Amino acid sequence: xxxxxxxxxxxxxxxxxxxxxxxxxxxxxxxxxxxxxxxxxxxxxxxxxxxxxxxxxxxxxxxxxxxxxxxxxxxxxxxxxxxxxxxxxxxxxxxxx
Numbered sequence: 001x002x003x004x005x006x007x008x009x010x011x012x013x014x015x016x017x018x019x020x021x022x023x024x025x026x027x028x029x030x031x032x033x034x035x036x037x038x039x040x041x042x043x044x045x046x047x048x049x050x051x052x053x054x055x056x057x058x059x060x061x062x063x064x065x066x067x068x069x070x071x072x073x074x075x076x077x078x079x080x081x082x083x084x085x086x087x088x089x090x091x092x093x094x095x096x097x
Contacts, residue, residue, distance in 0.1 A: 007055050012048075015040055019048040020057065020074075028073035030063055 009020060015038075022037045023029060029037065034045050049072060052058040056075055063071040 009055070009057065012051055012055075015044045016048040016051045019045060020052060023058065023072060023074050028061070028071045030066075030069045030071055032069065034072065 009017065012020075018038050018040065019034055022034055026033075026037055031042070031045055031049065034040075034049075035042050038045065040048070049058055049060075053060065059073050059075045061071045061073065063069040
């Protein structure tokens, strides 16, 4: 799994793992959208985002639709087993040289 500073996603609480999965499937999202998707309390989502941010998995950006909110996204693509995914584009069969 993702490992940073000796802590990885397996060591996080279940709420942080759920927020990670919500962002993996539906991200990027605001905190309010994560609360709606995960059905966790706002306080729990804040804590989960803090923990995910500490190990460098989540990136926080400005949400241009409403500057009072932040937009959260996963820092890098992650495979189902937790390993990094190589995002090199594959050539189309129709466009191969």
